Amino acid sequence: MVSDTTSRPLKTDEMIINMGPQHPATHGVLRMVLTLDGEIVTHAEAVIGHLHRAQEWQGQNRTWFQYQALIDRVDYLSGMFTSWALARSAEVLDGCEVPERAEFLRVIVSEMNRITSHLLWLGTYLIDLGAMFGFPFYPFREREKLLDLFEEIAGQRMMFNYIRIGGVQRDPKPDWFTRLRAFTKEFPDRVDEYEAIVTENPIFLKRTKGIGILPLELAMDYGVTGPSLRASGNNLDLRKTKPYSIYPKLEFKVHTLDKPEGGDTWDRYILRIRELRESTEIIKQCLDMIPEGPIMNKKQIAGMRVKAGEGFSAVESPRGTLGCYIISDGSDKPFRFRWRNPSFCNLAVVGEMLVGSPIADIMAIFGSVDVILPDVDR
């Protein structure tokens, strides 16, 4: 009898846990269905769609002019990039030239936006890791300064509606450039401070090194783009690989980490930190090179039309390749819209990355990929 019970393996069951949609750390409304063996995740599935707002359908039912104002909401942390993707696709269709000053302004504001997006990620990621009371305020402080600048040119802090089809909306005052220049001067010091607190912190290293490894093949299979892909060793960055706008004129480096076994969460962190510095450099160059001239080449009127045809363009957003595909029938409304959102693909791979890690690492891994839920659901 006794030997019988001991020889029989202990009956264990897998446990299914729902993480989210109401959980303090799931960055919005994501629901994750986790199958757990003890504390180890054996299967993870992201249930999306809680934030679906029919952005594509809305585009087909609004005029061009109206929809320009709506698309900042697709990815609310990098509204400049969504605007830019739309504007570029429409310009491809329309064949309208963008004035040079407008291109420079676009690069400046979108690199600023990349900085704000990465800064917000940095703060919230540290919250995910438990540094809840001190550090997260510092990135937000710098972000606030950039948002003030955005507010001055675009009118709002997150929903910019600044990059328009054919140019940009408003020419900043000289004072604005001075302030931006001052910011770029002091910002690298601030990044040094972040690094002093975080980068080599032993607890941070323990929480991130070797966690959530994303092999390059897996990343390519899932179509992961952006810093997450570059941390795994691929140097896909549309600014360099498929240059657009004035990026060919600028000198900058695309940071990649050469990791044969795939990047871990720490690599993704350090890559974003390097991008922060790189973007600052780009802004500095643009501020030196920006020419005078007009900023808008298309009349912004309510009945704005775009020539008929199909157009696609992609920009490198803070989260990866952001593509916009449009069919226009020549009327004042787009005929068909299609967004290619980086977060959607990046989230898909998280399920694979989670397998085999303990529950406590879920947030460390999920956070490191930098997924914005509205960008996933649209």
Place this chain on the structure above:
Amino acid sequence: MIPNAPEIGKLLFIICFWICAIFLPVWLVSWAVGVLLPMLLEQGSPSMAMTATAETLRALTPIISVMVFIPINAMFMVLYERRALALFTVRLGPNRVGPDGLLQTAADAVKLLFKEDITPRGADAFMFTLAPIIFFAPSIFGALPLLAAITNNHSLYQITNLPTGIFYILAAASLPVVALVMAGWSSNNKYSLVGGLRAAAQAISYEIPLVLSLVTVCLMAGSLDVVKIAQQQDGGILNWNIAGGGALRGLDKAIQTKLGVETTPLITPQQSSDPTETPVAAPTTFEEVIHQYYPFEFLSYISAGVLIFCSFILLGLYLTGACAEINRIPFDLPEAESELVSGYNTEYSGIKFAIFFLAEFTNLFIVSSIATVMFLGGGDNPIPQWLLNKMPLEPIQKSLGAILSPFINGLHLIDPDTFWAAFWVIFKVYTFVFIAILIRGTLPRFRIDQLMDFGWKRLVPLSLIAFLVVVFARVLVVCHG
């Protein structure tokens, strides 16, 4: 010069105000109940019953004072933490209620008291209610033996002293874990349960380095009595346990001898008590004193250095273990916000939550007081006696004495010794609290398995090694005890 000077000034003002607001009432209450009332009773009618009442009052005073003290103090600490964190994060912090946010936490506490007290459906109501009480109670009675130590064994609090004080404190400090498991289990919530169990696992593994480090200090001091440990360290920073548990005492005495300072009679070294040796005359020169305290010359110097190093390690071990014991960042896994929502107190609200909250801060205070008494000499002035004598403090002391003499002699209201002891204790304790806040503002959180790794594979061996090293090193030097 410092751009943030006004904010720092405000924080200092808040600290001063609240410390006065905490300690004055406590002192007045305990003085009234423990000194004045019994005195009046005994003088009024020296009957048996009156004497008995007076004695009872004297015995109750410590408890009453602690009960007055702990809630007010916890309220202050919450405000202190919030304002200090605001400083670190370049914010203003709470500044609305009362001048400069002085009464913010008082208002918060009142608000929490009036909130609805919700017991979730499916919860074990009895356990659910009992948990916060069990969590809070040990912090009250655990604090009692410390009272005597931090007031320099004031006559009011002598009664709280125990010969095995530190043991009692440690025993009391390990009780709250039970409450956390109870809270986690009775809330009928998966997150709470995980939080409670984590708390238990964490407390068990971190109590070992914590206790071992304190035991080592007791070994250096040769006593378990907190009052004795505190009194041993009198006479400046060189005598504190942080400086090798008295390993530098010889140096202190030698300097005193050299400067010809009037010293208290030397504690006769152990060697001279050996009857086979001829009793040496009281040493009169620097070298002689050094020789008396460091009998093995070079070997002794080295072991003194080792002891000092060890005591720093012990302090580190103690603080780490204490941080884990009271669930503060980076060891706040039982209430890890990004994983477990809020851990064991997810389901708590209203007054029960307030009790949890206050108890956490009280625990922080107690842990800091233990560190102060065990490592930093309790209420001792950090300046060595020989340096103090050189300072022109005489007139200040005299004038202060003249002002205070009616209170001291007539009413026994203020005693300069107690006053200074209290001042230094408060200063040291809140410095520790400040460090804890600073750590909270900087470090991320461990993962649970890394926490266990760190506890069992690093801290426990380290504390054992430190223990062994101290055992051998202290033979070669004349230390406390």
Place this chain on the structure above:
Amino acid sequence: MGSNLIGRAFESFKRIGEGLRTVLMHSFREPITKTYPDTVSQIAPHFRGRLALSVNPDTGEHLCISCRQCERVCPDKCIEITAHKSPETNKLELIDFKIDHGLCMFCGLCTEVCPTTCIINTNDFEMADYTRESLVYDLRRLTLTQEESAFYFEAKDMPKPKPKPPKPAPGAAPAAGAAPAGAKAAPVGAKAAPAEGAKPAAAAADAAKPAESAKPAAAPAEAAKPAAAPLEATKPAEDAKPAEAAAKPQDSSTEPAKTVGDTTAKPEEKPTASPEVKEAEKEKAPEQGADADKKEG
């Protein structure tokens, strides 16, 4: 191995110490937050805040020509314009203009298409209210005073509108008469406006919603009733003769101007006025507004 361990431990301590030092050093920097209701930070002139209808800063004429461009372009359909052809001048005349600020997303498209730069985004962002109904602003609450209009025309670098051709609608005559009075009453307010930066709009909002802003004083439970009052008040106006109705908003727009002068002038004198003083001011303003309301009614 052992030395490696010790080396790592020291390295860790160094790193943690560095982090702690960096955080500690931050406590010597100037705080970046502000005590919000006391000090409002400077808001960019192009900030897209509460919508408002401007008047000609020189003559006080209402700039809206009822072209309905804004109504058509609004993606949220939150603008509702009531206008009719005046029988006398055969021109479009505005009767009521409603914007549901609960629906508006402050995209600013309406301000871009308006041919007369009548509808503008003000710098006011303090619109919290107790009911959804009170977020629907009617013509009277939307219309700015002359001073505020002048302030925004200057801040936003908009070209000053030319006065309307002579032969105004009969209703405009009393309005023109009332305008100088308003201008006299509020020069202090006008001066205070640029200095205060963001505040004039806020103050105007306080003054321009007399009944609603009574709510800090009144019990919250009662708030719903007064909030509904102006809506009812304007309904009869719609039924009334159009000429009168057109005149009314301008009349009333001068009334708040006085209170604007009061409310903004005081903080100017006492920049560090305590919240109590402000409260008192706020209480006063709705009273005056309510009086004005009664007179109108």
